[in-house]
Amino acid sequence: MNDATPAASISPLGFLSPRALILLALVGVYVIWGSTYYGLRVALTGFPPFALAAIRFVIAGGLLYALLRWRGGAAPTRRQWFNCLVTGTLLLGIGNGGVCYAEQTVASGIAAVAVASAALFMAIVAGWYGQWPNRMEWVGLVIGFVGIVVLNLGGELRGSPAGAFALVLSPVAWAFGSVWSKHQGMPEPMMSAAAQMLAGSVPLAVVSFFSGEHFSAVPDSTSMAAMAYLVVFGSLLGFSAYIYLLHHTRPALASSYAYVNPPVAVLVGVLFGGEAVSNLDIIGTIVIVAGVAAITLAKTKKN
Numbered sequence: 001m002n003d004a005t006p007a008a009s010i011s012p013l014g015f016l017s018p019r020a021l022i023l024l025a026l027v028g029v030y031v032i033w034g035s036t037y038y039g040l041r042v043a044l045t046g047f048p049p050f051a052l053a054a055i056r057f058v059i060a061g062g063l064l065y066a067l068l069r070w071r072g073g074a075a076p077t078r079r080q081w082f083n084c085l086v087t088g089t090l091l092l093g094i095g096n097g098g099v100c101y102a103e104q105t106v107a108s109g110i111a112a113v114a115v116a117s118a119a120l121f122m123a124i125v126a127g128w129y130g131q132w133p134n135r136m137e138w139v140g141l142v143i144g145f146v147g148i149v150v151l152n153l154g155g156e157l158r159g160s161p162a163g164a165f166a167l168v169l170s171p172v173a174w175a176f177g178s179v180w181s182k183h184q185g186m187p188e189p190m191m192s193a194a195a196q197m198l199a200g201s202v203p204l205a206v207v208s209f210f211s212g213e214h215f216s217a218v219p220d221s222t223s224m225a226a227m228a229y230l231v232v233f234g235s236l237l238g239f240s241a242y243i244y245l246l247h248h249t250r251p252a253l254a255s256s257y258a259y260v261n262p263p264v265a266v267l268v269g270v271l272f273g274g275e276a277v278s279n280l281d282i283i284g285t286i287v288i289v290a291g292v293a294a295i296t297l298a299k300t301k302k303n
Contacts, residue, residue: 034264046223060235061197088200090177112265144291
């Protein structure tokens with residue numbers, strides 16, 4: 001599917017072995033992505049949600065694209081740009097944009113838990129390509145669905161129907177985009193990440209414009225610092241790490257971030273943001289994590 005130059009040859013960390021790169025990428029999607037949910041919460045105090053995402057990804061994508069081209073990486077073909085636009089719209093436009101919108105009314109830790117269901121939906125989408133879930137995976141899917149129901153029984157999501165809808169749509173789009181991209185002609189992983197961020201910023205900017213988003217004041221230093229964190233750690237490092245894992249590891253390992261992010265996000269939100277969680281939130285979290293873990297273990301046995 002990917003006949004471009006191997007990633008290691010133009011990767012900024014090309015001096016590392018493939019195993020070391022995979023371990024480093026896992027740390028990135030586990031820890032860094034878990035902390036970005038609170039980063040989003042802080043950045044939203046100074047930026048409208050879709051404008052925040054559009055600015056974040058055009059800066060990160062532009063920087064990474066320029067670096068890769070400077071190091072001799074091949075530019076994507078027209079077809080690859082189109083595929084990156086589709087994937088970027090699904091992963092970043094709908095997936096990340098929906099989370100940004102939801103975090104205006106939903107705690108960052110709960111948002112991370114809801115997004116963890118992306119691994120559940122990925123199992124279903126993979127079935128469309130002939131890889132239907134086995135018995136253990138179906139058990140995990142049912143458990144995860146129950147967890148989502150329990151989570152929506154909590155006061156926070158129940159009081160924010162628009163936020164709840166966004167947190168259901170986001171992981172569905174993310175899951176479909178992740179699986180779909182593996183069956184399309186894409187650039188090498190790092191260039192794919194750069195192109196997806198650049199392309200994904202377009203629909204985000206369009207939604208921001210037509211929804212009438214505007215800045216009521218100049219963002220303060222705290223929200224600007226959060227934006228910088230999201231650009232450098234969440235996008236340049238975190239998203240690039242995820243795309244690398246999609247290309248170089250089995251789906252079970254690439255999607256395993258889904259059940260590590262929630263406890264990290266909840267912990268960060270409680271420690272630094274003073275966020276509170278209800279008993280139903282805790283129960284829903286445990287159930288969703290159990291469901292996703294069951295699916296991941298089942299896939300690990302098959303791969």
